[in-house]
Amino acid sequence: MPLYEYLCRDCGTKFELLRAMAQADDPAPCAQCGSLRTGRLLSLFAAISDGKVVAGSSGCAACASHTCSTCGLHG
Template identity: 55%
Template sequence: MPRYDYRCRACGSTFELSRPMAQASDPAQCPDGHDDTVKLLSTVAMTGGSAAPAAPRASGGGCCGGGCCG
């Protein structure tokens, strides 16, 4: 179940709620009982089986690989 971060405008505390995506935009009450809260934009961290990025080519050429950059 996704977790969403919220901030209470009344007391300034931040808190997290686990709820279904269908309820993502429903109002959330802060743990201190205030109703004036806002959902925060959160970042997504991906971990797992992806390989490391490939090393840059040794052929030179700068940003486009063709030597057109001065």
């Protein structure tokens, strides 16, 4: 089952739910306040193979420093 990201329109909490694809757009109760006023977010990802980005972001999404000399992904 896929992992989906949601945002609560009442308290602003972002949370994830593991649910079937058929349920992806069903109401999801907020993990913080229980509100059903939530919406599914667009989830972004990056795939790295042999030290090169093969899908998703071409930036340094895998590290916090955002400098290639630090993470070594794009050197």
